[in-house]
Amino acid sequence: MTAVRLKKIAAIAGALVISAGVLAACGGSSSDSDLVRVNGSEPETGLITTTTNENGGGRIVDRLFTGLYYYDADGNPKPAMVDKLDTTDNKNYTITIKKGWKFTDGTEVKAHNFVDAWNFGAYTPNAQKQQSFFAPIAGYDEVSSENPTVKTMSGLKVVDDYTFTVALKQPAIDFKLGLGFTPFKPLPDVAFKDIKAFGENPVGNGPYKLQTWQHNVKADIVPNPDYPGENKAQNKGISFVFYTSLDTGYADLQSGNLDVLDTIPTSALRTYKQDLGDRAIDKATAQNQTITIPERLAHFGGQEGVLRRQAISMAIDRKQITTNIFQGSRNPSKDFTASSLPGFDGNLPGESNLEYNPTKAVALWNQANAIAPWSGKFVISTNYDGGHKEWTDAAANSIKNTLKIDAEGAGIPTFSQLRQQINDKTIQTAFRAGWQGDYPSMLEFLEPIFVTGGGSNDAGYSNPTFDAKVREAESQTSAEASYKVVGEAQQILLNDLPAIPMWDYVNNAGVNTGVKAAITWSGLPDYENITK
Secondary structure, eight states: OOOOTTTOOOOOOOOOOOOHHHHHHHOOSHHHHHSEEEEEOOOSSOSOTTTOOSHHHHHHHHHHOOOSEEEOTTSOEEESSEEEEEOSSSSEEEEEEOSSOBOTTSOBOOHHHHHHHHHHHHOGGGOOTTGGGGTTBTTHHHHTSSSOSOSSOTTEEEEETTEEEEEBSSOOTTTTGGGGSGGGSOOOGGGGTOHHHHHHSOOOOSSEEEEEEETTTEEEEEEOTTOOSSSOOSSSOEEEEEOSOHHHHHHHHHTTSOSEESSOOGGGTTTHHHHHGGGEEEEEEEEEEEEEOOTTSTTOSHHHHHHHHHHHHHHOOHHHHHHHTTTTOEEEOSSSSOTTSTTOOTTOTTGGGGSOOHHHHHHHHHHHHHHSOOOSOEEEEEETTTTOHHHHHHHHHHHHHHHTSOEEEEEESOHHHHHHHHHTTOOOSEEEEEEEOSSSOSGGGTHHHHSTTOTTOTTOOOOHHHHHHHHHHHTOSSHHHHHHHHHHHHHHHHHHOSEEEEEEEEEEEEEOTTOBOOBOTTSSBOGGGOBO
16 A cells, blocks of 8 residues: 555555435536546545555546556556666666656656656655655655755756656665656646645646546546557546445445445445346455554553564454455455565465464463553554444454453544544554555565555554565565565564554455446556446
8 A cells, every 4th residue: 555555555445435315416417427436535635646645545646647657457567658767787777758748737747857756755844655665765865854954865867858867775676666656656847836736636647637526525537638658548537436335335336326346345245246247346456454553552562562462463363254254355364465466475484473373362462461461442443434344343352252351443434534543643542454555566565564664654663674674675686586585574574563464355346237347456446448
């Protein structure tokens, strides 16, 4: 997920806020009716490639900017701005970009637009949330220190208008694969004059350009007529409608006021196939759900915390929740990634810590009590705009019944508000989280979230042994060898449980009558190819 996204957390976005009545109030013109109406959520920040790390903003930003590569619906990287990329060692790269691509302000995209954007994203005083994605580049440590004395990374050099070089600190098997991801996209010169203002009215080089952004209501994007890439918009534009309830979105889909809903609310999972018929869509995707318990919370630091997290994990009956609430459209977690990713192994040593085992859960909880007696209430905070209330309540009840402690789910109205508390570390409870793949890699599900200082390391987790394993996985020269080391790294996480994996997704979505849309490998609609 932001990554990410979520993303990446990068967390999985909540959705929505709007009713059919509001939709009617904001629509009305013939141009509005031409747009494909899809669900979304209010972006947490301005629409900037180097800082947008959550789902609501990410789905818009990725339509406005194009990088060296883009990912097709199956997650395959396809050349976009890259003309040639040379490397012999996965450490030193010479990258040549295509000529003639322009930002929508008319300026040509040149090599320095990539280098400037990456340096801006990495420089600590700019406080960009995607900062850690530049960590593999030589010189990152100097620009990302608390008080950096340099502004640019030594590993980036502009050779000429269309060529630049990248030197990494060590070989990284995933670096090329990630170059289509949001923070690696170029920014125009105008962005650096007033980045805050730019985030409100971004100028990109992608298949779409921003038409309007009504905060907490919707954002409309329309095709960029000068876009030279292969992934051109096949529709007349997209309206991202910000909902606070997926149930409202589903009602709008059924009444014809929404064209694509990428997440069916849990309340409709029993009936949506009957309701929608051939307009229902199901697809296994690279998304997961977790519960994060920051180590800074009382009783969750050190060995006591490890024991309590293991106990809580074993106290949750994932199979029952996924069956009763999600009607089997979630797969109980076997690791920290997603079962649809290349290299996935569902039989890692330590996987049993994710299985329902009430007897062992109680024993572990009692071991923790011998270190420091438990007091207080265990609370799981969640946003209520994304269909998460039912399962957080169920997980809390499972913990309560197994461990005989006071436990409950607690709602925060919007995903943006939840993320704000997580980002500024004012949240004083466990909280639901998740990750939606930014590119199809298991490492991308581990590095941003669990490596020391990672951009989405909301738990504050730090384990030098785990960090070293991730670096070792990156330095492998074959995918198979890297997968093996990724498994060893995950065994460390399965013991420490900096987050408690819950399940990964089979995405359930729906479209309006006459609308054609596909769900991509990461669970988002294939926006450019939606038609109606």
